[in-house]
Amino acid sequence: SFDIFERQIDIKSLINEAKRILDQNWMNGFTRPARKMYPHQWSWDSAFMAIGYATYRQERAEEELQRLFSGQWSNGMVPHIIFNDNDKESDYFPGSDFWQTEHLSQSPNTVSTSGICQPPIHATAIRHLLETAHDRRQAQSFAKDVFPSLKAWHSFLYRERDPNDEGLVYIRHPWSSGQDNSPNWDHILQQINLSQEQIPSYERTDNKHNDSSERPSNRSYDRYIYLVDFFRKRGYNEDKIRRDGCPFLVQDVLFNTLLCRAGRDLAQIAEWLGKDPSPFYKQAKKTAKSINKNMWDKNHNIYVDLDWRNGEKIDVYMLSGFLPLFANVPSPARSEQMFSYLNTQSFCQLKKNCLAVPSYDRQQPKYSDQKYWRGPIWINLNWLLYKGLAQYGHREYDKLIKQTIIYLVQKSGFHEFYNPKTGEGYGAEKFSWTAALFLDILN
Numbered sequence: 001s002f003d004i005f006e007r008q009i010d011i012k013s014l015i016n017e018a019k020r021i022l023d024q025n026w027m028n029g030f031t032r033p034a035r036k037m038y039p040h041q042w043s044w045d046s047a048f049m050a051i052g053y054a055t056y057r058q059e060r061a062e063e064e065l066q067r068l069f070s071g072q073w074s075n076g077m078v079p080h081i082i083f084n085d086n087d088k089e090s091d092y093f094p095g096s097d098f099w100q101t102e103h104l105s106q107s108p109n110t111v112s113t114s115g116i117c118q119p120p121i122h123a124t125a126i127r128h129l130l131e132t133a134h135d136r137r138q139a140q141s142f143a144k145d146v147f148p149s150l151k152a153w154h155s156f157l158y159r160e161r162d163p164n165d166e167g168l169v170y171i172r173h174p175w176s177s178g179q180d181n182s183p184n185w186d187h188i189l190q191q192i193n194l195s196q197e198q199i200p201s202y203e204r205t206d207n208k209h210n211d212s213s214e215r216p217s218n219r220s221y222d223r224y225i226y227l228v229d230f231f232r233k234r235g236y237n238e239d240k241i242r243r244d245g246c247p248f249l250v251q252d253v254l255f256n257t258l259l260c261r262a263g264r265d266l267a268q269i270a271e272w273l274g275k276d277p278s279p280f281y282k283q284a285k286k287t288a289k290s291i292n293k294n295m296w297d298k299n300h301n302i303y304v305d306l307d308w309r310n311g312e313k314i315d316v317y318m319l320s321g322f323l324p325l326f327a328n329v330p331s332p333a334r335s336e337q338m339f340s341y342l343n344t345q346s347f348c349q350l351k352k353n354c355l356a357v358p359s360y361d362r363q364q365p366k367y368s369d370q371k372y373w374r375g376p377i378w379i380n381l382n383w384l385l386y387k388g389l390a391q392y393g394h395r396e397y398d399k400l401i402k403q404t405i406i407y408l409v410q411k412s413g414f415h416e417f418y419n420p421k422t423g424e425g426y427g428a429e430k431f432s433w434t435a436a437l438f439l440d441i442l443n
């Protein structure tokens, strides 16, 4: 048991420590998520870094996103990893040689990349930068430069990932969700029966740097790797991948929520740049409507993912199911229903000494305090919830999230994720987005 409100906390030194971590992870042009474990540039991490840098180093925020867009494919996709081929310290798997994207006509010539994408929170980060920049002229000129890339990125998603024009885009790999081994994927991954010959030979390296009991299982990894092989065998051609029955096609709540919010932010950026915002508002409106119509689980008061192949709901209750709050998707009445589920022992109840919000409903049998995206506290998800709830006026709950994040960081350092019961830190140490979002929350 603990009392977070009794501690004397030296906030200033925590802020300095967060900045120091970002400095140490700065690789001259981008920020690696963590030393050894994640040596390259990751897409949604970069957007979170930019939000952190916006509090004190605008030029780095811009450089970070510029480097990310240098890896954009000609079809508009922003890859989930831009590789740092100079890193000799790390052996990250799967590296660029495994993805085999170099010789594709759609991939860039100057940098090597993966062949899938991650949640599109970039326009949101750039709007934030425009709103907070010390040097507004510079930020405007940066936004003008990246606007065509942002536009191409959103067009790619709606064009290639929403073939039935529903306003909801699909992802085709668990890594694309940002929540690799979420229980959301269990059922679909279980149905992928593979013989040994269908799995390319590979060696995991993530377990070398981390306690393997916290990481995804080997069975899941086989399926992650099989999917990459499925894509590269089809030259990353979207139609072929779909036509040949890709076994993982999911309309994910968080991915679509962030697209919806980023669509509105892109519209606002367009307006500031004197361009027509209406196509972006229109898309975002349609996405919000479909999230409300198709993803709402009225029995549990939360949003859930959909299996694109049959339209069925995936009955798994994750913290990400509350995050449509971040994009102002639920009506105020619906948000109250959601809050009545969030504010229980299933997640984190006010006045019950809980430590921020776990990533998965703790009452579910598969919940774990320690396993990666299957229960532990993640700072990025809590940050999204914090921002979302603020728009609906839940101040007391937001205060709890802020205080518990400070507590976690002070107790255990800037970890990748945390045990919701004990506050112990897990995964990578000195993890960049934990530092970056901490800076924003305390700003």
Ligand code: 9WN
Pocket: 033, 038, 042, 043, 044, 045, 080, 175, 177, 178, 179, 180, 206
């Ligand atoms: C695979 C970098 C990334 C995050 C993801 C997180 C984890 C990679 C991995 O690390 O994924 O992309 O190797 O486990 O799940 O959200 O972007 O921090």
